[in-house]
Amino acid sequence: MKKFLSLLGMAILGGAITLGGYKMLFNDDVVVERTISQPIKTVTASFNPALDKVNSIANSVDLTVAAENTVHAVVHVKNTAIRTQANPMDIFFGNSNGSRKFEQVGTGSGVIISQDGYIVTNNHVIDGASEIEITLNSRQKYKAKLIGTDKENDIALLKIDADIDLPYIPFSNSDNIKIGEWVLAVGNPYNLTSTVTAGIVSAKGRDLEGNTAIDSFIQTDAAVNPGNSGGALVNTRGELVGINTAITSKTGSFIGYSFAVPSNIAKKVIDDLLEFGSVQEAILGVNIDQNDEDIEGVKIAGVSDDGGAQKGGLKSGDVIKKVNDVKISKFSELRGQLTAKRPGDFVNITIDRDGEELVKNVKLSKKDAYVSRKLGVVLKDVSKKDIKKYDIPGGARIVTNQNKNLIYYGVKEGYIITKINKKPILNASDAVKAIDATFGNGSPIYVEVINLDGERERYAFR
Template sequence: MKKYFSLLIVAILGGVITLASYKLFLEKPYVVSEMSNANAAQTFTTSFNNPPAIAMDDEGFTNAANKTVHAVVHVKNTSIATRPNSVFDFFYGSNGGQQREQVGTGSGVIITSDGYIVTNNHVIENASKLEVTLNNNKTYAATLVGTDPNTDIALLKVDADEKLPYLAFGDSDTAKIGEWVLAVGNPFNLTSTVTAGIISAKARDLNPYDDKIQSFIQTDAAVNPGNSGGALVNTAGDLIGINTAITSQTGNYVGYSFAVPSNIAKKIVDDLLEFGNVQKGILGISGGGLNSSIAKEIGIDDTEGVYVAGVEEGSGAAKAGLKEGDIIKKIDNKTIKNFADLTGYLTSKRPGDDVNVTYSREGDLKTSKVTLTKNESYSIAGLGLTVKNLSKEDKKKFDTDYGVKITKEGAYYSNSNLQLEGKILLSINNIKLNTVDDVKAALASGSQYNGNVLIVLNQDGEKERYFLQ
């Protein structure tokens, strides 16, 4: 028994000596930071002796932030939604239903001291009542002056009893990639929130297959739901963009945010104030941006610019001498690398404006002055047709004082031995057509289930009737 206890004591002493030796000579020190509150949440730094961040002028941030927060407002959109009474309403249409209020929120930017406010169209869409709250907590009823869904810009007006703080539009064309910017808005109803980042890219088109104008400024400043319609400013506090969108799989910010450039927003606002609608100036070309695969397909070496696939008859581009196969490289002093560069710049122009277009033709650079014209054409995607307003020559040739000319038809028509190109479309669903705007209205008033009845005038003066589903 004594021998057993002797062995046990020796074993214990050996273990203690071994553990002490390990602690003293082998184990690296491990420091635990104490917290004064045992229940407090722990935070961990992600800096592991990295080099210090690039020095930034703190005054530039604070001055720009202080200047901006007072001109950014909280926008409250109240709309009326109808809730179906039963499951049958989903299939046979609502039979009255229960009406209830829906409230959405976003941001806006005061751009004049007398209360004009720019925001996003999607912030105020379908509103029955609009309210804006300033940074000083004063709330005003707002009226809708006008909107442009194509660029997602809307203009509001409030009547205040005092001059309001506002932001002046800056020149978004001079903004540079890598430049510091601030995003100011009301994410998640957290009013007057300021985030910082840099300009990551310009002329970004998120959906090249959409007919909406997209030439966004991309930043890495944190933008979340509620920021829409808020300000993107440079360190001088100049308004260079209206925060509009994010790309995310969750609906919240994951590193990319997008703003409508101020030059586009300013032009839309000016048009709404002066004309009540947006004046769109066009070159009169069709085509698209280039890359390696497209360049190989059409047999050219250029991978940057806009390839001219067609020139509209009577357009400014046609009068200036542009031809199919030309590659647009520059407009005025702006380099054109892709289609979004082109559309973004032209969106800031009006019909009648002159632009200098530099293009490559068989390797030679040429420059022509092009007078932008009003959009006279419209592509009817559902019918596979492109139409344009009638010229004086068309009216005389076809002996008609109304209608629109069919300038392009899809493969469906040639495959079906139908030929509509070159003829005059007189009416759709018994709605007389005078301009391409009438075409849009006629299609909007129709039903997608009933098809469309087209009356067409051919070159012999005969009327043809077509039913297209």
């Protein structure tokens, strides 16, 4: 018994010593809990979560000021055109000459850009109109005068005479707008009064036709519908960054993306129309290699003789990376930069030449070649020497001819067009406008030319 009590005491003493040691080494409480289902928790890593940034930006952007500053400066544009429609039954019964005239009405939007009533819209909104009516957001109506148009960039300039100072939207530098930046589209969809939708800039320098060298749009996901054409795309400060022009749609309504002419291009077109009556197109003086799609930039295939590019030191094989401080990744971006410039302007062209980055100062030249896609010809202004030699006020020389009718009749490259529909032609630009206004609409076109032997010839065809 004594021995048993001794062993028991030693066991108790050993346990006490063990427990005391454990307490000394591990002083924290130990809690055992049941494992239960819990929501997944985020773990902070060595970066700031992008989602938090997006939420904070979205919550901090106030679009109400931009909306208030722009909604009254966007107008409703109504155009009325007189159309002629053939009616074979009238001829059969002898009632008339087989045609009747009717009114066709179209609508769109416009942006007031000055207190004295200048309004910019799309060319396709007013194309062919015999009468244009402007309705302000206050419901006041005015007759508008067409100042000028530019079909290639789809811009038209109108003017109304009001007895008040009108609200207007100031221009912004569209080069400064960034992908992901918030924008508002303001217009009159479906004949509604000024309507505002919001979105972000999805892309810049967008070419809708796939590298056709024509387009350089701002792409946005702000909702734009029929009637929005010619309306304003503005930044969060209420400044004009673009003129809403087109949507991609299989239904005719907005399904995700819309496109706007950048404000820099629109402003340059407007300034040209006011100062010169027509657009002054600037060119770099290079031919572009569009076959090498793996290059980020624009590769020069050739340089025109005595052009600004040659004088500025550009060479075949150079890859254009920047115009001034604007990055160039594709041809439509280069096109957009040049469209916003005038002949005679100097630009800094950053190029990659055999891996070396160089900056060349180039003076832009005036465009002297114009394309009539309807007739399939490329025309250039005649020289002063030709004007004196043939005693003509001006003309347009055919430098490329792909028209089967002209080829059939023997009209060759080098012929000079002097008259179209019996009206004198002063330059290539006038010739293209006259051709495209007549050819293809069913009416005959009359062309007077000087052939390679200096003889005058006249042709009529449809």
